[in-house]
Amino acid sequence: MTDVTVQVLPLPHFAGLDLPAYETAGSAGMDVRAAVPDREPVILAPGQRAMVPTGLSVAIPEGYEIQVRPRSGLAAKHGLTCLNTPGTIDSDYRGEIKVILINLGAEPFTIQRGERIAQLVLAPVTRLAWTEVEALGETARGAGGFGSTGR
Numbered sequence: 001m002t003d004v005t006v007q008v009l010p011l012p013h014f015a016g017l018d019l020p021a022y023e024t025a026g027s028a029g030m031d032v033r034a035a036v037p038d039r040e041p042v043i044l045a046p047g048q049r050a051m052v053p054t055g056l057s058v059a060i061p062e063g064y065e066i067q068v069r070p071r072s073g074l075a076a077k078h079g080l081t082c083l084n085t086p087g088t089i090d091s092d093y094r095g096e097i098k099v100i101l102i103n104l105g106a107e108p109f110t111i112q113r114g115e116r117i118a119q120l121v122l123a124p125v126t127r128l129a130w131t132e133v134e135a136l137g138e139t140a141r142g143a144g145g146f147g148s149t150g151r
């Protein structure tokens with residue numbers, strides 16, 4: 001497997017944190033850390049959401065995106081997830097990557113500086129081009145959906 005090189009710009013408030021990294025040899029995503037101030041952890045009350053800074057800006061090569069996905073441990077243990085999952089980082093975005101976290105659990109959740117809050121997955125993008133038609137080809141499913149095949 002050939003790695004795709006992505007330029008990363010650590011912002012001033014990233015200082016002292018570790019760059020996202022694969023935690024195991026076969027990991028699909030790199031865990032990304034909260035770049036919140038040391039003395040100002042983000043406390044999410046049940047039902048509350050926040051845009052959590054990562055302290056990183058990137059330049060993804062054209063033809064790729066980065067998906068921001070939740071960590072299953074945080075979701076299963078604390079009800080913490082990414083509200084817009086999977087978040088999309090476009091190849092032309094140069095702002096800071098932020099993680100939109102929501103606490104769907106029953107207890108407040110505190111996000112400390114350096115905590116691994118989500119994972120970044122690099123993915124190829126296939127762009128589509130429309131061809132407008134007057135009718136679509138028939139299929140057995142037709143317009144059936146939303147549970148049409150049963151539960």
Ligand SMILES: O=c1ccn([C@H]2C[C@H](O)[C@@H](COP(=O)(O)OP(=O)(O)OP(=O)(O)O)O2)c(=O)[nH]1
Pocket residue numbers: 068084086087088089090091093096097098099100
């Ligand atoms: O979880 C996310 C999702 C998006 N972004 C940044 C990178 C992305 O390239 C940009 C725009 O995201 P998106 O297209 O999902 O949001 P939008 O509401 O359509 O905003 P825009 O009008 O800027 O495209 O915001 C993040 O930092 N984190």
Ligand SMILES: [Mg+2]
Pocket residue numbers: none
């Ligand atoms: Mg958009």
